[in-house]
Amino acid sequence: MPASGPFVGRAEALARWPWLRELDWEGLAAGFPVHIPRAYVEGATLPSDPRLLTVLPDARESLVDPTDREDPVGDALRSPVAWGVRKHADRVLLLLTKRCHLYCRYCFRRNHEPGAADDPSPAEWAQLLAWAAGSGAREAILSGGDPLAVSDERLFEAIDALRATIPVLRVHTRAPITYPHRITPALVAGLAARGPVWVLVHANHAAELTPPVETALRRMVEAGIPVLNQAVLLAGVNDDVDALAALSERLVALRVFPYYLHHPDHAAGNAHFRVDPARGVALHRALRARTSGIGLPAYVIDLPDGSGKIPVEEWLGREAGAPKV
Ligand code: SF4
Numbered sequence: 124m125p126a127s128g129p130f131v132g133r134a135e136a137l138a139r140w141p142w143l144r145e146l147d148w149e150g151l152a153a154g155f156p157v158h159i160p161r162a163y164v165e166g167a168t169l170p171s172d173p174r175l176l177t178v179l180p181d182a183r184e185s186l187v188d189p190t191d192r193e194d195p196v197g198d199a200l201r202s203p204v205a206w207g208v209r210k211h212a213d214r215v216l217l218l219l220t221k222r223c224h225l226y227c228r229y230c231f232r233r234n235h236e237p238g239a240a241d242d243p244s245p246a247e248w249a250q251l252l253a254w255a256a257g258s259g260a261r262e263a264i265l266s267g268g269d270p271l272a273v274s275d276e277r278l279f280e281a282i283d284a285l286r287a288t289i290p291v292l293r294v295h296t297r298a299p300i301t302y303p304h305r306i307t308p309a310l311v312a313g314l315a316a317r318g319p320v321w322v323l324v325h326a327n328h329a330a331e332l333t334p335p336v337e338t339a340l341r342r343m344v345e346a347g348i349p350v351l352n353q354a355v356l357l358a359g360v361n362d363d364v365d366a367l368a369a370l371s372e373r374l375v376a377l378r379v380f381p382y383y384l385h386h387p388d389h390a391a392g393n394a395h396f397r398v399d400p401a402r403g404v405a406l407h408r409a410l411r412a413r414t415s416g417i418g419l420p421a422y423v424i425d426l427p428d429g430s431g432k433i434p435v436e437e438w439l440g441r442e443a444g445a446p447k448v
Pocket residue numbers: 222223225226227229230231232267268269297
């Protein structure tokens with residue numbers, strides 16, 4: 124039967140990537156859903172492909188590491204309302220859904236509890252928007268999950284509810300990279316009409332910047348939407364300076380600013396993606412020698428106490444060479 128539909132199902136995945144046949148697919152998918160958008164893995168055949176390394180389940184996800192954390196960035200410590208997080212006086216974070224088009228295997232928000240809702244109830248949604256609108260914050264970050272996993276109507280409802288009181292709105296989404304067809308002309312026109320809305324995308328490797336992804340990014344940039352990128356430093360995926368430099372060069376060529384390079388957070392099941400922070404700092408220095416200021420992301424860590432992001436070098440200094448996150 125010919126492959127069809129926007130996602131690659133299990134049977135097709137096992138046929139295309141035979142090394143998956145050894146895996147406990149059900150067990151791994153129960154821990155964190157497996158979603159493989161067909162467009163994202165177009166032409167990906169080798170186990171070393173950076174896209175496959177981050178989208179396909181891996182037996183190492185079932186290993187337990189003593190530094191795993193249930194809440195790696197301290198969201199629960201700073202959540203005064205369901206689906207809302209406030210770590211800074213000037214910013215509020217709204218988690219519009221837990222759903223994503225692609226579940227990145229390294230994700231730090233693997234919070235899909237069996238039986239728990241993946242979306243706010245109508246009462247929680249109303250409470251969340253009222254809380255954020257009355258917060259006095261200068262910036263609201265619409266996140267998730269992926270905020271573009273909700274409908275245009277719901278996204279625009281959130282933006283419209285916040286616009287009157289919060290001057291800077293941000294949409295943090297990986298959809299332009301993982302599911303670029305989501306970036307429709309109607310979505311872009313709606314965001315541009317409600318501007319300024321900043322869009323922060325999430326690409327980790329130049330191999331993800333396929334022609335449909337480039338079309339999606341250009342569509343937003345040409346509509347006047349500021350687009351920035353956040354990458355995560357991932358062992359075996361992009362932890363070499365050539366890969367990081369290639370990503371920055373491609374992003375800059377697309378007029379997307381490489382804003383952050385995140386040190387990986389210690390979520391259960393992602394230990395095989397973690398990079399030693401001192402090595403991360405060395406890689407970042409090497410990248411600085413290879414790229415201009417507009418191609419250089421800040422290398423940051425999101426602290427598990429919920430206090431927010433700081434440069435990894437500063438954090439290493441604080442920890443006096445004994446990093447434990
Ligand atoms: S898109 Fe973001 S929230 Fe969703 S799985 Fe990937 S890293 Fe996690």
